[in-house]
Amino acid sequence: MNLYRYFLDKIRREIVPALVAATALPEGIALDAVTVEPPRDPSHGDISTNAALVLAKGASMPPRKLADLLLPSFAALHEVAAAEIAGPGFINLRLKDSFWHARLADILRAGSAYGDSNAGAGKKVNIEFVSANPTGPMHVGHGRGAVVGDALASLLEKVGFAVTREYYVNDAGGQVDVLARSVHLRYREALGETVDAIPDGLYPGEYLIPVGNAIAVRDNGKWRGEEAGWLAQFRATAISEMLDLIRADLALLGIVHETFVSERRDIVEQGKIEAALTVLDAAGLVYVGILEPPKGKLPEDWEPREQTLFRSTRFGDxxxxxxxxxxxxxxxxxxxxxxxxxKLQRGFAxxxxxxxxxxxxxxKRVQAAVTALTGGQGRLDVKLCQLVSLSDHGVPVKMSKRAGTFVTLREVVEQVGKDVFRFVMLTRRNDQPLEFDFAKVVEQSKDNPVFYVQYAHARARSVLRLAAKDMPGVALDPASLARAPLDRLADSSELALIRLLAGWPRLVESAAETHEPHRIAFYLQELASNFHALWNKGKxxxxLRFMVADAPELTAARLALVQAVAVVVASGLTVFGVEPAEEMR
RNA sequence: GGACCCGUAGCUCAGCUGGAUAGAGCGCUGCCCUCCGAAGGCAGAGGUCGCACGUUCGAAUCGUGUCGGGUCCGCCA
Incomplete structure (x- = not known):
């Protein structure tokens, strides 16, 4: 239950209609701009609405006066302990403790499904990510895109979208021919030819050696002749091998794409280019013309040339x-x-x-194309991931393919672990550069968000394990905990923690809506921080300690809170594809 | 020259898609370990949200301009 939405519905469906019926408000007053949010300052109450501010115009009434009119309706709600008008006309509500206790019971009953919703209503969404060129192993930058895409996919699934994780294989361009030639060189090497240096323009990576070897073992000297005789064959083999490599790297991160779309096989050879351009042409968006030279720095070999163009400027390009x-x-x-x-033809709007x-x-140009192809019905959101820079103990790790100090994704993940890598990749907004420090990300201290959040979960689990041993009189299954006398949780820090937990569904919804999984990382850090603080208060x-030997009911209520923390932390980590830790080792 | 992203505390970054006195961590200052884990805890100081206009009840958030940093810029994918 998103409690803010709950109260928004109250306003839209009960409070305002009742006042309209009583002719205190005009018929058909627009409610779109009404919001219900947590106030920034907790001293203002639990929830706040701008209703009086945004309805003032429609009601032809000053905001404060309208607030006076609305206030009794809010005060009368059975969940509300106090209602007051503040500032220019905000209505602030303080909710009864019992309301929060009921939310805690919600969490325990819902378990890992807490925060799930049907906001997506089963709508299909296609998330294309990674799509690294199949010419070699993945680097750390690909890893960031991989984690962001996968977490976003899980997040959208959580709010009810039918998500397809897709990989677009760029296997039709010139660089896969280069790949084929590079493998052919390794093939000739395997047959005993001496190759002193990899020629410029070919891929020098050693990962191609086994591919050349395998072909040599299988076919001997069969492919020694002209390029035309072997190119397609080598290309196909090389791409397939590289995709296996990439899939293995992704598997290490726990990522599996449902579909791999081949540019060559599924797009080019199916005549999709002609089909798509026919649609654009029919709309008068394709023409032959000459482009202006780019301003500023003019390329050396620039010359005006007539070419076939897409009128993307019509859509903002x-x-x-x-x-x-x-x-x-x-x-x-x-x-x-x-x-x-x-993608559109496959039903992804x-x-x-x-x-x-x-x-x-x-x-812009791809979005322009999508708009053009769908008459504005299709939506394409592009998430751009900034660079990841590697360092160790604050010292930058120099990356150079030439000097052989190139760090692959696999090396990084094998060193720090999948869970650490995934979480760290989500601790920054995708369009913000990210520094990845080998020493810092595995540090066991509260400076390290991965550790801090995992530690909160482990701590919660540890308390519950201990309770199972020391407090045999307390039933610890979620259903029993949900029936515990939760009204015993009366300390302000306990209630504050419940409020934070109760904000989880709203956070999930907004992160999903904005396509910003990193918000979950920040929420989890805040939750961990509050939980650790409460723990410490017990010291x-x-x-305030969670387990009180001679008070089984109070203990049950507190363990309910501990369990709820574990549930929410675990469900956040699950969205990230990170396994919640049972204990820190 | 243009396009896109970013300018928020000394540092690294959030800021719920227009709300009230702008937040967190690190660092700094001061307190606190007989304890279910001190691999920490509590409190405090610290910001004209790059700058200037504009939009309105209200702007870190939206628009325009400007300055600074990054990325990219006709037949590479």
Whole structure:
């Protein structure tokens, strides 16, 4: 239950209609702008509404006066302990303790499903992420996109969307031909030829050696001839091997894509490019013309050239974008239009792409294409992930492919563990650069958010384990805890913790709505902090300890709170794909 | 030259998509270990939200301009 929505519904369906019926408010007054939120300052109460402020105009009444009119209706609600008008016309409500105790029982009854909702109503969403070119192992930057995409997917599933995790395989462009040639070189090496240096423009990575070896073992000298005789074969084998490599790296992170869409097989060879461009052409959005040269720095070999263009400027792009290269083949953009067209045809009106920030300049044109293809019905949100910089004890780890100090995703994950890697990747907004320090992320101190949050969960579990041993009279299953005399939780710090827990559904909803999984990381840190604080309070004040030997009822109520903390922390971590720790080791 | 992202406390970052006296951690200052885990805890100091206009009951949040940092910029994907 999102309690803010609950009270918003009260306003919309009960309070205002009753006043309209009593002719105190005009018929058909617009309620869209009414919000119910937690006040920033807790001393203002538990919830706050701007109703009087935003309805003032429609009611032809000053906000404060309207607030006076509304106030009795709020005060009369059975959940409300006190209602008052503040500032320019806010109505602040303080809710009864019993209301909060009931929320605690909600959490225990719902368990890990607490915070789930049906906001998505089963609507299909396609999340395309990673989509690293199949030319080698993944690096840390790919890892960030992978974790962000996967967590976002879980988050949207939690609020009721039908999510498809998708990987777009760029296997139709020039770089996979380069890959094939690079493998062919390793193949010739395997056959005994001496190759002193990898020529410029080919991939030097050693991960291609086994691929060349395997082909040599299988086929011997069969592919020694002209490139035309082996290119397609080598390309297919190499791509398949690289995808296996990538899938293995993703598996290490616990990520599985439901669909892999091949640019070559599923888009180009299916004639999707022509199909998509036919749609655009029919709308008069494709033409042949000459682009202005880019201003500022002019490329050396610039010359005006006539080319086939998409009128993306009509949808907010800066210039129209070319669809064909000068050799007559399609540009990558043309294929990408077709790819998004294909997603639309598969029934995804809502699409999310997770890209590296270096593709930022590409967003507008693809969104323009989606708008054009759907007449504005399709929505594409692009999440750009900024760079991850690696360091160790504050010293930057230099990354250079040439010097051989290139750090792969696999190396990082194997060193710090999947859970640490995933959580850290979500501790920053996606469009904010992230520093990943090998020493800091595994540090066992409260400076490390991963540890701090896991520790809160482990601590809660530890108390419950101990209670099972020391307090045999207290039933610890969630259903029994939910029936405990929760009104015994009367200390302000206990109630504050319950309020925070009760904010979880709203947080999940807003994180899902804005496509911002990192919000969960910050919430979990706050929750952990409050829980640790309460724990510590028990150290100073024996009366606040969770387990009180001669008071089984009070203990049951407190353990209910502890269990609720464990539930919410665990469900947050689960969205992140991080396993909640039972104990810290 | 243009586009996109970012400018919030000494540092690293949040800020619920327009609300009230702008928050957290680190660092700093001062207190606190006979305790279900001190691998910490409590409290305090610290900010003209880059700057300037504008929109309105109300702006860190929206718009325009401007300054600073990053990324990118016709046939690479």
């Amino acid at each position: 800066d210039v129209d974008r070319p669809l064909r290269k000068s050799d007559g083949t399609w540009t990558y953009f043309a294929a990408d239009i077709a790819y998004h067209f294909d 809502d699409m999310i792409d997770v890209w590296g920030a270096d593709h930022g300049g590409y967003v 100073d004040t024996a009366g």
